[in-house]
Every structure is written in structure tokens, then in C-alpha cells.
Amino acid sequence: MQTNEAKKSNESNFLMKIVKNQCFIPLAALLLLALFNLIADPSFFKITLGYNSAGNPVLSGFLVTILDSGSELAILAIGMTLVTAATGGQDISVGAAIAISGSVLLRVLCGSNSRPETLQAPIIVAFLVSCVVAMLFGAFNGVLVAYFKIQPMIATLILYTAGRSIAAWINNNELPVISDTTFTYFGEFIPGIPIPTPFFIAVACMILIGIVLKVTNLRLFTQAVGINESSSRLNGLNPAFIKVLSFVILGLCVAVVGLIKVSRISTINYSVIAKDIEMDAILAVALGGNALSGGKFNMAASIIGAYVIQFLTTTLYKFQVQSDALPAYKAMVVIMLVVVSAPVVREKFSSLTKKLKVKEVA
Amino acid sequence: MSKSNIKVASGNSLMNRAKNITDTNLLLTITIVVFFAMYIGAMVFQGAGFLKPQTFFNILNANAALIILSCGMSLVMITGSIDISVGGITALVSMCCAVYLDYHGGNVFVAVLVALAIGLAFGLFQGFLIAYLDIQPFIVTLAGMFFARGMTTIVNTKPFNVENEAFTALKMTRVVVPGMGSVNKLGKYVNAYVEIGVLVALIVVIVLFCVLRWTKLGRSFYALGGNKQSALMLGINVKRTKFIAHLLCGILAGIGGFVYFLHVGSGSASHATGAEMDAIASSIIGGTMLTGGVGNIIGTFFGVLSLSTIQNIVSSAGLDQAWWTGITRAVMLCLFLVIQSVVMTMRKKKVAE
Numbered sequence: 001m002q003t004n005e006a007k008k009s010n011e012s013n014f015l016m017k018i019v020k021n022q023c024f025i026p027l028a029a030l031l032l033l034a035l036f037n038l039i040a041d042p043s044f045f046k047i048t049l050g051y052n053s054a055g056n057p058v059l060s061g062f063l064v065t066i067l068d069s070g071s072e073l074a075i076l077a078i079g080m081t082l083v084t085a086a087t088g089g090q091d092i093s094v095g096a097a098i099a100i101s102g103s104v105l106l107r108v109l110c111g112s113n114s115r116p117e118t119l120q121a122p123i124i125v126a127f128l129v130s131c132v133v134a135m136l137f138g139a140f141n142g143v144l145v146a147y148f149k150i151q152p153m154i155a156t157l158i159l160y161t162a163g164r165s166i167a168a169w170i171n172n173n174e175l176p177v178i179s180d181t182t183f184t185y186f187g188e189f190i191p192g193i194p195i196p197t198p199f200f201i202a203v204a205c206m207i208l209i210g211i212v213l214k215v216t217n218l219r220l221f222t223q224a225v226g227i228n229e230s231s232s233r234l235n236g237l238n239p240a241f242i243k244v245l246s247f248v249i250l251g252l253c254v255a256v257v258g259l260i261k262v263s264r265i266s267t268i269n270y271s272v273i274a275k276d277i278e279m280d281a282i283l284a285v286a287l288g289g290n291a292l293s294g295g296k297f298n299m300a301a302s303i304i305g306a307y308v309i310q311f312l313t314t315t316l317y318k319f320q321v322q323s324d325a326l327p328a329y330k331a332m333v334v335i336m337l338v339v340v341s342a343p344v345v346r347e348k349f350s351s352l353t354k355k356l357k358v359k360e361v362a
Numbered sequence: 363m364s365k366s367n368i369k370v371a372s373g374n375s376l377m378n379r380a381k382n383i384t385d386t387n388l389l390l391t392i393t394i395v396v397f398f399a400m401y402i403g404a405m406v407f408q409g410a411g412f413l414k415p416q417t418f419f420n421i422l423n424a425n426a427a428l429i430i431l432s433c434g435m436s437l438v439m440i441t442g443s444i445d446i447s448v449g450g451i452t453a454l455v456s457m458c459c460a461v462y463l464d465y466h467g468g469n470v471f472v473a474v475l476v477a478l479a480i481g482l483a484f485g486l487f488q489g490f491l492i493a494y495l496d497i498q499p500f501i502v503t504l505a506g507m508f509f510a511r512g513m514t515t516i517v518n519t520k521p522f523n524v525e526n527e528a529f530t531a532l533k534m535t536r537v538v539v540p541g542m543g544s545v546n547k548l549g550k551y552v553n554a555y556v557e558i559g560v561l562v563a564l565i566v567v568i569v570l571f572c573v574l575r576w577t578k579l580g581r582s583f584y585a586l587g588g589n590k591q592s593a594l595m596l597g598i599n600v601k602r603t604k605f606i607a608h609l610l611c612g613i614l615a616g617i618g619g620f621v622y623f624l625h626v627g628s629g630s631a632s633h634a635t636g637a638e639m640d641a642i643a644s645s646i647i648g649g650t651m652l653t654g655g656v657g658n659i660i661g662t663f664f665g666v667l668s669l670s671t672i673q674n675i676v677s678s679a680g681l682d683q684a685w686w687t688g689i690t691r692a693v694m695l696c697l698f699l700v701i702q703s704v705v706m707t708m709r710k711k712k713v714a715e
Contacts, residue, residue: 328512
């Protein structure tokens with residue numbers, strides 16, 4: 001028993017380095033889930049190449065679904081990580097905001113007619129308009145948080161309550177349908193490419209945010225504001241501006257996800273679109289090991305976290321868990337995560353291991 | 363230069379006048395004034411419906427559960443915490459009681475115990491995680507909400523009505539309010555009534571008001587929310603106080619869940635959707651500060667009434683599309699949040715002076 005533990009302490013230096021890396025937890029969770037699926041049913045990993053109704057080659061299988069739906073979550077996780085880091089709170093209105101931006105997108109594309117033969121405006125124009133609207137709503141949240149000093153979750157509660165209503169109001173509660181097939185490329189497949197488009201969009205977003213974080217001071221400033229607002233002000237930063245900026249960036253992410261979501265079905269359902277997605281986005285950030293109380297963040301870990309969440313969701317679906325019952329399982333995962341990462345529990349744990357070591361020495 | 367001087371001077375005189383009013387009373391006054399202004403406005407401009415006392419009692423009937431939930435919410439908000447699982451607990455309680463009463467033909471008394479037990483379990487668990495493990499309340503109760511919603515579907519998927527004689531009898535029991543009746547179209551005198559849930563809600567409001575006002579526990583809630591450090595210095599057991607607040611909120615959610623169930627008489631996974639948001643909004647409108655330390659149960663009571671009166675006004679004004687309700691509520695919530703924020707900055711300035 002003792003020799004075993006002595007061995008462990010020798011190895012622990014090397015292991016510690018791996019374990020200390022923030023990407024470790026989400027990657028370990030991913031591995032665990034993959035292992036579980038491998039044992040339970042290896043057919044989970046089967047990917048088949050088929051043809052969709054338009055005769056284009058498409059890949060299908062659970063892994064492709066994860067790549068597909070997880071990409072939406074990954075895009076949201078980018079913005080959510082920034083908001084979490086800067087404000088120490090989370091935005092719970094993302095689902096409602098997606099409904100709004102999707103609704104705006106359809107409104108611009110369809111004009112006054114709810115079932116147009118041809119698009120009334122180029123897709124890019126509609127997308128830009130929806131971006132602007134989503135960023136404005138983001139700025140609204142940001143102003144409430146930064147200037148009126150309302151807790152982020154409560155401030156975004158306003159949009160959470162009103163968002164879907166506003167989305168319905170934008171289109172007069174009609175459900176516009178787009179018949180143009182080019183519009184479906186964003187949420188499904190581009191002809192000739194068998195990998196779902198959302199994945200490419202997500203990769204583009206990741207590269208973009210990677211460049212922004214490398215080139216600009218965004219990372220430094222965001223973390224400074226999140227760690228200590230008053231000292232960042234004393235150092236010449238404008239914390240309120242940084243906070244609003246993080247919400248605006250989240251707004252941009254919301255618009256991109258809105259495009260994907262609406263493109264998937266070519267129409268919109270105001271009360272169902274992106275339902276409960278805020279929970280998943282927050283979960284992705286938490287799973288990435290980022291402190292939900294703000295400060296330092298690791299973007300890569302959040303993005304991996306997003307795919308892990310989708311992996312979990314898809315696994316649960318595969319075991320025929322009803323979609324309405326999913327939250328119960330996810331909630332259990334959240335509770336386990338936050339309990340394990342709680343400072344109080346960690347302290348208890350580390351003091352316990354110290355005691356063990358002292359005993360060893362004796 | 364001179365302009366800013368005038369501004370400062372007028373601000374000072376306003377502050378002097380407002381000096382004697384505490385924050386709690388100021389926010390409470392705003393709420394009550396807003397409610398009465400709204401109701402009287404509705405009476406004048408929309409007439410008939412709002413002139414009948416029964417309209418008011420119907421608002422009470424429909425919102426008895428929300429009043430109880432909001433009371434629990436105010437309690438935790440006064441301690442500077444929050445609980446967003448109350449809506450989920452309400453749905454879970456409704457479903458469990460419905461399944462128990464309908465499928466197993468149980469008696470109503472045990473159903474009440476089931477409701478209380480569910481509330482108690484949530485209160486204990488969440489309170490422990492928040493108070494003793496020091497985890498952010500929003501995350502814990504968000505998980506609690508999703509857990510409760512998910513469990514509701516696991517217990518039973520399809521919504522259904524309860525057909526249990528004892529329960530239906532209790533559901534249909536009407537308590538007559540003397541002297542408030544009105545004459546209907548046929549010229550008959552109809553008594554005004556409230557449901558049993560309203561009585562429960564009123565008892566909860568009164569008991570909590572007394573607890574917050576006159577007991578040591580109540581005062582330690584305010585002390586904890588006002589300043590955690592100084593509460594600790596005063597010898598208050600901070601962790602236990604926080605735990606008790608969440609425990610009470612859980613139990614109240616259980617009671618509120620049963621009252622809700624008594625009103626609707628069915629179990630469904632989509633019951634009480636957004637009730638947590640309504641409860642938070644009611645508390646905020648009622649003058650409970652998000653930052654803790656300020657709040658009043660009477661204010662919460664009027665907060666619920668204001669919120670539901672708005673809904674009634676909107677629907678009777680012909681704007682019955684669902685989205686108007688959502689938007690007006692959000693606007694109201696936004697307005698009161700901004701008022702709070704302004705009051706807070708004013709108080710900070712006062713302290714600085």
C-alpha cells in the first residue's frame with residue numbers, strides 16, 4: 001500500500017502538469033463518454049456516407065450529429081466565455097436572442113410576404129441586419145450590467161422574458177417559410193461537401209476569435225476587469241466598456257447561431273427554437289474549467305466543453321431518453337461539476353491528501 | 363458651472379426630504395402607489411370588468427400560488443441569494459400529486475405531505491450546497507430547476523386531469539367574501555368568493571411578515587443580506603441563516619406547488635413555465651433589492667398583484683396576443699430594476715457625503 005503511494009507521488013509531478021492543464025477536465029470527460037459508448041454499443045461510432053434528397057453526398061452517424069449540433073454550442077460558448085470572464089455572471093437570454101435574430105433574418109429575407117417565391121433580399125444583407133439587431137440587444141444587456149450595475153443573470157432575465165415575444169412580434173406571429181434551397185446551405189450541407197456546414201462556420205469563428213485574442217488586448221483586458229474591476233479602472237481601463245463589448249461579441253455569436261438554426265428548418269418556431277440552449281452554453285463554460293465568478297478564462301477549453309455537452313446529449317438521446325427528460329441528467333452533471341470544483345470541497349480534499357502525506361512521512 | 367450648482371442644490375433638498383424614508387419604505391411606497399394607480403386607471407378607462415370586486419378576487423385566485431412562491435423568493439433575495447428552481451418544483455409537485463391522487467387513489471392529506479416533502483428535499487439539498495459548500499446560488503438552483511423539470515417528465519409524460527372526489531371537492535370549495543358580491547346580468551345577487559389557496563397565501567404572507575419584522579431570525583436575514591461581514595461580526599451564524607432561507611424557500615415552493623395544483627387540478631410538465639421569472643419580477647417590483655438587505659413581504663404581495671393586473675389590463679384592452687404580456691412584463695421589470703439601481707447609487711452617494 002505504501003509503496004504504491006510512493007510511486008504515485010513520483011509520478012505525480014508529471015501527472016500534475018497534465019491534470020493542471022485546463023483542457024484536461026473536458027478532454028477527460030470526452031474520453032470517459034467515448035469509452036462508455038464504446039463499451040455500451042460500438043455502433044455509436046459508425047459513420048456512413050449516404051445521399052440526401054437532393055442527391056448530394058452527406059455523412060451521417062452520431063459523431064456527425066455531435067459535430068453538427070455541437071458547433072452551434074461552440075460558437076455560443078465563445079461569447080459566453082467572454083461574458084462570464086468579464087462580468088462574473090452569465091447571459092441567460094441567448095435562447096431568446098437567437099429567436100429574435102432568426103426572426104429578423106426571416107423578416108428581411110421574406111419582406112412583407114410570409115411565403116415568397118424568391119428571396120426579397122440577399123442572404124448576406126439579411127444576416128448583417130440580424131447581426132446588428134443581435135448586437136444591439138447584446139448592448140442593451142451590457143448597458144444594464146455595466147452602467148446600472150444589475151447582476152448579469154437578472155439583467156438578462158428581462159430579455160429572457162420578452163425575447164420570444166419580441167421575435168413573434170417582429171413577424172406578426174406568422175411563420176415565414178423560405179423555399180430557396182441556397183438558404184439551407186448554412187445549416188445543412190453545401191452540395192458536394194459531405195461535412196455539415198455549421199462545423200465550418202464554427203471553425204471560422206474559432207479562428208477569428210483566436211486571431212482577435214492573439215492580436216488585440218481583449219484577453220488581457222477582459223481578465224483584468226473580471227479579476228478586479230476597481231484595480232483595472234485604476235490602471236486606466238474602462239471596465240464598463242469592456243463589459244458591454246463582451247455582451248456585444250456574444251450578440252454576434254447569437255446572430256451566427258440564429259442563422260444556422262433558421263437555415264436548418266428554413267422557418268422558425270418562436271417558442272421552441274434554441275430552447276434551453278442557455279443552460280448548455282453555461283455548462284460548456286463551466287465544463288471548460290472556467291470560473292463562473294469571472295476572471296481568467298481558457299477559450300479552447302470552453303469550445304471542447306461545448307462538444308462534450310453535445311456528446312452527452314447525443315449519448316442520452318441514443319439511449320432513448322426523452323428530450324424533455326434530458327435536463328434532469330444534465331442537471332446532475334452540473335451539480336457534480338460544481339461540487340467538485342467548489343473551493344470549499346477542494347480545500348477539504350487537499351487538506352485530506354496532505355494529512356495522508358504526513359502519515360506517509362511518519 | 364451655475365447650472366450644475368443648481369442641480370446639486372435641488373438634489374440635496376430632495377435627499378433631505380427623502381432622508382426620513384428608509385430604502386425599504388421608499389420602494390414599498392412606489393410599488394403600492396403604482397399598483398393603485400394602475401388599478402384605478404383600469405377602472406376609469408376600461409370600466410365594467412374592473413369595477414366588480416370579483417375581478418380583483420379572480421386575480422387573487424389565479425395568483426395565490428405565485429404569491430407563495432414570490433414570498434419564498436423574497437426571503438432568499440433579502441439574504442442576497444436567489445432561487446430559480448421554484449417553477450420547476452411547482453411542476454414536479456403538481457405532477458407527483460396528480461399521479462398519486464389519480465393513479466393510486468390516495469387521499470388529499472398525504473398528497474399535501476408529498477408536496478411538502480418534495481419542497482423540503484429541494485430546500486435541504488440546495489441550501490446545503492449554497493450555504494455550506496459556498497457554490498453560486500444561481501448555478502445550483504438553475505440545475506435544480508432543470509432537474510425538477512426533467513423529473514416531471516420522467517414521473518409522467520402526458521398531461522392529465524385529476525379525477526379524485528375528495529380532491530375535486532377541495533378544489534371547488536369557495537370561501538365567500540361577505541359584502542363584496544355583485545348583481546349579474548339576470549339580476550341575481552352573486553356572492554364574491556376566493557379559493558382556499560388564497561387563504562393559504564394570505565396566511566403565508568402574514569406569518570412571513572411577522573417573522574421578518576419581529577423575530578431574531580428575520581432580522582438576521584436582513585443583516586446577512588445587508589453586509590455579510592458585519593453580520594458575521596455581530597455573531598450571526600451566517601451559513602446557517604443562509605441555509606434556513608433556502609430551506610424555507612424550498613418548503614414554500616412545495617406549498618406553492620400544491621396551491622397551484624389545487625387551482626389547475628392537473629399535472630403537466632409545462633405547468634408553471636416561467637413562474638420563477640414571475641416570482642423574481644414580483645419580488646423586484648415589490649421593492650426587494652437584488653443585492654440583499656432590503657425587502658418587504660407586503661411589497662412582494664403588491665408586486666404579484668401589479669404584475670397580474672398588467673396582464674389583465676393588456677388582455678382586456680384587446681391586445682390579447684401572447685407576446686404583449688411578455689413584453690409588458692419585461693418592460694415593467696426593466697423599469698423597476700433601473701429604479702432600484704438609481705436608488706442604490708443615491709444611497710451610495712449619501713453614504714459618501
